[in-house]
Amino acid sequence: MTFDAATVVLIVPALAAALLAVLPGYRVSARLNMIAAFLTFVVALTLFVRRPPPGPYLHVDDLNNVFIVLTTFVGFTTSVFSASYIGHELEIGRLTPRFLRFYHAMYQVLMFAMNLALIANNIGVMWVAIEIATLTTVLMVGIYRTHEALEAAWKYFILGSVGIALALFGTILVYMAARPAVGEGLDAMVWTTLVERAKEFDPALLNVAFVFLLLGYGTKVGLAPLHAWLPDAHAEGPTPISAVLSGLLLNVALYALLRFKILLAANPHAVAPGPLMVTLGLISLVFAAFMLYRRRDIKRMFAYSSIEHMGIIAFAFGMGGPLANFAGLLHMTMHSLTKSAIFFAVGHIAQVKGTQQIAQMGGLTETNPVLGWGLVLGVVAIAGLPPLGIFMSEFLVVTSTFARAPWLALVLVAGILTGVAALFLRLNSIAFGEPRGAVAKAKASYVPMFTHLGLVLMAGIYMPPVVVTWFQNVAKLLG
């Protein structure tokens, strides 16, 4: 058996997880966690250069390459953040060393599952991988074992399981649709084969399948009205997990949806999947924008902002076409980087203040200037102000929509502006004004946060032509 880069991306986290499960001592495991995540990232980078040929289980193409590199990169920076975050949690006794061992092992299992879901060439394997990712995040959300954490984990568990179950039904229907054309057995679940032969599939069956897949994986993306688990899970789990959930897991679920969207688009008689995604996207955007106003918990607020942005991304991909797809991809990348940076800042802020309640935070730019201004920069970025990256992507989404469906663009813009106003309202009281709440020095590593924000800033000012061409290729692939 040969080890190509695609396999190594899976083997490294799997081995690290096994090792971390038995390794005592949090300093060693936090380091090992970082090293493993870094190795995975480096291996993922080599996929740009040399790509293994598609097999029945794994394959790498332009589309998932972007996702894999983004996932492993944010996975690495989050592991750096997690090392400093977890140290503090251990100090104040919110976590015990035994749970920490479990936490680190689970972190790598999650990385493994997300990489597998992205790299899988088999819709069955992809489903199993997303299920594993769901299970591990459920366990991590409940890790503090407080009343609220267990509630959040239970809610996430039940809703996530139902979503996963519906997605499986959709997967079975896709197999049923493919079987007459491709034949029985493994081939009828291999994605590359499916797309090639999609023209011959029964369109009616594909339509029904897509509805189930949209509802199923859509639950995992956090699209309204299937989003109920998301704010709780983000608010009650450890902050590194909130960062990974928002920045990565939502993307992975969206990626699964995109794969099936391509499949449907390849069949001329099937229903156009775009309008369905546009509708769900817009509902999520507008709903989340209004929900932002009444948040008292800082992590919940940014969880709703994630719903909002997933709505924008789903909308962009739903509109389709080279420009909107390009904008969607860019927005997804920028959102992952920015939102995880914000959660890095929020994690340390909550530790300094000893609470997640917005009412008990204030004047952060005075008491903790680096942290405070980091948060301000992050919120400015997520709000989509120029010259940061999200401005670019939102601008592209809006302009491409105005050219094709002006009425939809109006709703889109209204939703975005509503959300922005809410965010600034809250930011004002957190970052500026009289200092409120506990005052303490933050023992934080600011490197991950400012690396992310730096990348977002760079993308807003200058996108390297290589990246632009790459994204354009992927956008074409998405149809």
Place this chain on the structure above:
Amino acid sequence: MRGLNFDVAHLLAGSLVLVSFLQLYQDRLYALINVFAVHALVLALSVAWQAYVQDAPHLYVTAAIALGFKAIVIPIALHRIIVRLGIHREIEKVVGVGTAMLLGMGLVALSMVVMLRVTVEADPLAREDLAFALSVVLLGLLMMVTRRNAVSQVVGFMSLENGLVLAATGAKGMPLVVEISVAFSILIAFIVIGIFLFRIRERFDTVDVGALDSRRGERQ
């Protein structure tokens, strides 16, 4: 071709829907778990029959999992849990029997209309299986929605999952069925262990999911 093979498969899949209906109106947890054991037993028979008809020996593994794990181990574990938690006598009702039944019938009709219409081309065995499977899935969902108790929601989820296994085995030659049923068993084991280990009762003071409502708004 409507021989004995078809008739038996049809009978077993139909019985699964029937047992789903039986679950809908059980208002005592103890009885509900017993009915679920019957549900899993019927599923095991149905999967075994598919294994025989399709000449697919690996499906016997799925049937064995359904029989051993879902029809025996899980019900026994759940019985012990509810006795330990002292809720085995509890009566719960959210929606009345009549309403639940009517809703259930509506869902079955819906799944027949949807599935039979889109699968005209498929072979009749897979086609009816799929329609029944979707009915079982929807009835499971209905049960999860209408119940407030964590244990009965889990039972609802498990019967939903039985419907998925029925669909997967009905799709002739589908790969990874065994792997998927193992993955689901792990998921269910997690849920059951979760109820017990995390002591949902201890933490929540009750297994009534209605008590989880505090998260619906925000903490003050």
